[in-house]
Amino acid sequence: MVRYNGPIFDCDTHLYETDDAWTRHLPERYRRDWLVHWRDEGEGKKNLYIGDKRSAISDGYNFSDGSVPAPGKLHEWLKATAQGKENIDFRVQPTADMHEPAARLRKMDEFGVEACILFIGHMVSVISYFDQADASHAAFHAYNQWLDEHWGFNYQDRIFATPLLHLADLDRAVKEAEWAVKRGARVVVMPTGPAAHGKPAAHPDYDRFWAVLNEAGVKVSYHVSEAIYMRDHMAVWGEGMQQPRARATAFFWMHGYGERPVIETMSSFIFHNFFERFPRIKLLSAENGCEWVPNMLVKMDKCRGMARNSYWPCGQLRQRPSEIFKQHCKVVAYPEDDLKNMYEQTGSTDWIVMGSDYPHSEGVAEPRVFADEACGGLSDEDTRRIMYDNGRDFIFS
8 A cells, every 4th residue: 555645745856967067168277177077997887087086985886888776776786785696787777857857847747746856966976076166166157057057946846956056265155146046046955064264154254145045035955965074083083085885884874974964064053043044044954864853953952051151153042943943944854764753752744854866776766655664653644744745845935
């Protein structure tokens, strides 16, 4: 039996770039050192490079024949590998819906998806390599131009693509935000962690940037990626960043990737009283799971009490941090997360949204399967909120 038959708002989907995604608009003077491109590496594999820097993060994921891992098949592949069946191949050739919007709409209709947030594709694995302000702004804008031309930032009020913004240079960040707003962006994606110059992104120094997004009601997402600001911290533990995932240790997965960067990022916005200044902005955590949320809410409320008479850089909070979080933040759950337990610990499902991760292998093969895997024990009303209402509220409220 199908757990849920209603409409779906998918808050974590992806595209695969066409080959000209990085070349169409990047100025010539940046190409030698900053052009993102593919190189064949033999044995049927290829990898992304940024200039001459190899993106080890994507090692083993891409193939010279153009095939990609099959959507939603990661768990089956891992099981087959554990059973010694290395010859089992879970690769497929990309279909049109992975590359262009009209075909994606047809796939969404097939899946029963009313609308989705569309995150960047292979670009997500190379963000951390752009560590020079001028070049990164140029490369990100060139990529955003391709994204706008190829997909559009709002395709028929159903596909909401995410231009990539960051704060390495405030003046250029403001200009890029204004450009994205004029092109119809409803949600943007930004790197997790602090902004440049040793300051949190929620620092008042960046208010000119946030005012642009707030006035337009644009939402801000933090999709899992390499949080390069963790480099020095991980180094003291003998752990490296920007390494192949097949070589990552359990310690790295626990502390260097995923929930810690997004916890620090979202709590920083709350403790800097960001939403008092910019009430129309909402934050989304994507592909970081959600099992970290209950403990974070408890700790934020406790720390607010401990610091009640201490220094508050942007003013004391008028509400509990946990309540601010529930009003202004959404979190894409993993299908394996215990959502009934999340509800029981936080008293609400209003902050939880679903994401299929389509067409990536790590998610579910079809969006509706998410409810089957994650929503057991929840009421029909809570299931609908997670599968549809909360995502729609995030974009349109």
